[in-house]
Amino acid sequence: xxxxxxxxxxxxxxxxxxxxxxxxxxxxxxxxxxxxxxxxxxxxxxxxxxxxxxxxxxxxxxxxxxxxxxxxxxxxxxxxxxxxxxxxxxxxxxxxxxxxxxxxxxxxxxxxxxxxxxxxxxxxxxxxxxxxxxxxxxxxxxxxxxxxxxxxxxxxxxxxxxxxxxxxxxxxxxxxxxxxxxxxxxxxxxxxxxxxxxxxxxxxxxxxxxxxxxxxxxxxxxxxxxxxxxxxxxxxxxxxxxxxxxxxxxxxxxxxxxxxxxxxxxxxxxxxxxxxxxxxxxxxxxxxxxxxxxxxxxxxxxxxxxxxxxxxxxxxxxxxxxxxxxxxxxx
Numbered sequence: 531x532x533x534x535x536x537x538x539x540x541x542x543x544x545x546x547x548x549x550x551x552x553x554x555x556x557x558x559x560x561x562x563x564x565x566x567x568x569x570x571x572x573x574x575x576x577x578x579x580x581x582x583x584x585x586x587x588x589x590x591x592x593x594x595x596x597x598x599x600x601x602x603x604x605x606x607x608x609x610x611x612x613x614x615x616x617x618x619x620x621x622x623x624x625x626x627x628x629x630x631x632x633x634x635x636x637x638x639x640x641x642x643x644x645x646x647x648x649x650x651x652x653x654x655x656x657x658x659x660x661x662x663x664x665x666x667x668x669x670x671x672x673x674x675x676x677x678x679x680x681x682x683x684x685x686x687x688x689x690x691x692x693x694x695x696x697x698x699x700x701x702x703x704x705x706x707x708x709x710x711x712x713x714x715x716x717x718x719x720x721x722x723x724x725x726x727x728x729x730x731x732x733x734x735x736x737x738x739x740x741x742x743x744x745x746x747x748x749x750x751x752x753x754x755x756x757x758x759x760x761x762x763x764x765x766x767x768x769x770x771x772x773x774x775x776x777x778x779x780x781x782x783x784x785x786x787x788x789x790x791x792x793x794x795x796x797x798x799x800x801x802x803x804x805x806x807x808x809x810x811x812x813x814x815x816x817x818x819x820x821x822x823x824x825x826x827x828x829x830x831x832x833x834x835x836x837x838x839x840x841x842x843x844x845x846x847x848x849x850x851x852x853x854x855x856x857x858x859x860x861x
Contacts, residue, residue, distance in 0.1 A: 552627070560627065565635040566605040572625040572632075573603060580728055583624065592620040597788060600728035606788060609636045667749040667758040671721065681795075683717040684710040687772070688800040691792060697808040699786035699860050701727055707740070707776040712767035719746060722777065724757040727784025732757055735781045742775030755784075789816075791855030801846040801854055812836055815859040818844035822852045 552560070556575055559568045573583060580596045580603075587594055594617050601607035609618055618632050668680070688709040696702040710720070720743070726732055733752045737759055739745050746760030757779075767773055790803065807813065813836070820830040834856070836842045846854045 560631045560635070563635070564605070565608065565632065566603055568632060568635055569621065570603040572621075572627055576625055578625075583621075586624045587617070587620050590620045590623065592617050596728070597786065600785075601788060604725075604728075667751070667756060668721070668723075670749045671747055671758060671760060680721040683713050684720060684773075685713055686710055686794070686796065686798050689792065689798060690802045690804075691790065692804045692806065693790050694806045695787060695808060695811070696782055697811045699811060699813075700782050700784050701787045701790070702780070702782040704779045704781075704790075705740075705776065706778070707774065709772065709774050712769055712771045712773070715769045716766055718763050718766045720761045720763075720775070722759050722761055724759070724779050726755045726757075726781055727787045728755070730755050730781060730784035734783050735779060738778045738780070740776030740778060742773060743777065786860055787858060789856050789858040791819075791853045793853050794850030797848060797850040798846070798854075799848060801849060803844040803846070803854070803856055805842045805844075805856060805858070807836065807840040807842070809840060812840055813842075813858045814861045815857075816842045816844075817857045817859075818846075818855075819857060820846065820849055820852055820854050 553571075553575060556568070556571045559571055573580075578586075580599050583599060584594065584596050598607070602609060609615075614636070615633065618636060619629075621627075622629060622632050686708060690707045692705040693701055694703045694705075704724075708720070724735065724737070726735060731752075732750045732754055735750070735757055737745065737748070737757070739761060743761040743763055746762040748757070748759045750757040761775060761777060763773060763775070790805065792801065792803070794801070803818075805816065816834045816836065818830070818832045818834050819828040821828050829852075832844075834842050834844060842856065844854075844856050
């Protein structure tokens with residue numbers, strides 16, 4: 531039996547529900563935006579969870595994993611042409627979009643002119659290249675995506691991320707320690723963005739400040755997967771000052787995690803990523819990767835082994851700009 535359909539009218543496979551006006555922002559993205567952003571906005575507009583969306587696709591004879599839908603809407607992966615065309619056309623029908631509006635956005639990745647961001651838990655964000663939810667939350671803090679006014683005065687010297695997974699393969703906690711240096715006199719805070727795993731309950735996510743900072747303003751909205759927080763220092767840094775600070779996010783509300791990536795705006799001298807897995811719940815594969823942008827093929831790719839204690843460590847040196855992290859596959 532299919533889940534409750536609430537805000538979407540089911541039709542017979544191959545037929546579309548009656549068209550209705552689309553929101554202006556969704557229409558604009560469909561006319562020339564990025565596929566992952568258009569898909570995410572369309573899903574949000576229809577009020578569907580990924581589980582319900584997957585059920586509607588199965589009703590139309592399209593069998594696709596919930597994790598794949600999550601990867602598509604968040605930019606981790608891109609539908610491959612022509613293999614994915616039936617699924618994309620089915621998405622248009624289920625989401626009640628005009629024919630070919632999503633199809634024209636998937637095109638060959640080599641011809642796409644705009645960068646795609648991969649979902650990550652912590653990020654040095656690229657201004658003006660974010661999803662609509664993140665844009666809105668940043669704007670609420672006054673850190674507008676169209677400018678480089680946030681974090682731009684801090685050079686990242688070193689980063690250490692420690693990600694803990696529970697027995698259900700969810701990201702249970704994430705601890706980060708950053709070493710930064712002030713490019714000029716004045717910075718007194720760091721804006722952090724956390725994007726949870728698919729189906730996470732962001733309203734239950736807990737953030738704790740560690741050494742060198744305290745919590746400032748925080749923005750999140752129930753039903754979304756993104757949290758934006760100010761981490762306040764105890765002073766304004768002078769040019770050249772080195773500042774070390776740490777923080778922790780506790781979540782554990784999402785579905786099985788696809789892995790973890792950090793976006794590096796500039797070159798970072800040292801980045802250590804460590805994944806800690808629950809006993810008896812090890813992944814079948816961990817791949818250390820570096821990409822110049824979210825939709826690009828990895829320029830570095832290395833399969834890593836977990837230690838006997840269930841820890842997998844990925845080391846990056848003199849890397850960036852780009853995305854550094856580890857993809858995880860579960861049995």
